[in-house]
Amino acid sequence: MDSCTIIFGIIAFLTATLYITYKRNRGMTKIYMQEIWQTIKNVFLCQSKEQRVLAFVQKNAVRGDPQSVIDNIDKYCSQREWAMNVGDQKGLILDKIVKETNPSVLLELGTYCGYSAVRIGRLLKPGARFYTLEINPTFAAIAKQIIEFAGLKDKVRT
Numbered sequence: 001m002d003s004c005t006i007i008f009g010i011i012a013f014l015t016a017t018l019y020i021t022y023k024r025n026r027g028m029t030k031i032y033m034q035e036i037w038q039t040i041k042n043v044f045l046c047q048s049k050e051q052r053v054l055a056f057v058q059k060n061a062v063r064g065d066p067q068s069v070i071d072n073i074d075k076y077c078s079q080r081e082w083a084m085n086v087g088d089q090k091g092l093i094l095d096k097i098v099k100e101t102n103p104s105v106l107l108e109l110g111t112y113c114g115y116s117a118v119r120i121g122r123l124l125k126p127g128a129r130f131y132t133l134e135i136n137p138t139f140a141a142i143a144k145q146i147i148e149f150a151g152l153k154d155k156v157r158t
């Protein structure tokens with residue numbers, strides 16, 4: 001099979017699945033289009049969405065300022081590419097719980113890019129221990145850099 005046949009096959013497959021998705025659920029079509037667009041970007045830019053989030057933070061946030069890291073992740077993910085962070089709305093509920101319980105030890109399962117870890121870490125009292133676990137090593141590496149950029153390396157263990 002030559003490369004033209006493969007490319008034609010991929011385009012035909014994507015068009016067919018897009019058509020079926022549109023017919024069944026119009027809302028899903030937007031998500032589907034975003035996924036296709038993201039995959040194209042990942043291939044052509046040789047960069048994952050999570051790496052683009054990290055690059056945006058490094059370019060726009062203030063090093064050592066967790067709030068500016070959170071604000072910039074929220075900005076990127078609301079204006080450019082959706083990502084599975086807890087986000088600013090549920091984040092406010094999370095903030096409230098952390099403030100009310102004022103925990104000494106915390107364990108988070110699922111760090112992703114480190115958004116919630118930064119969000120929680122910035123509110124912890126001195127000496128509190130916070131461990132966050134991420135199963136995906138690529139995400140864990142991004143999170144480590146975001147947590148370090150936010151100045152929370154000593155508070156948040158990945």
Ligand SMILES: C[S@@+](CC[C@H](N)C(=O)[O-])C[C@H]1O[C@@H](n2cnc3c(N)ncnc32)[C@H](O)[C@@H]1O
Pocket residue numbers: 084085086087109110111112113114115116117133134135136139
């Ligand atoms: C919804 S995201 C977490 C978002 C993150 N807490 C935030 O708000 O920034 C879920 C994450 O859990 C990770 N995950 C899934 N199963 C896991 C497991 N068994 N142990 C650790 N991480 C896991 C996924 O790879 C994904 O990055």
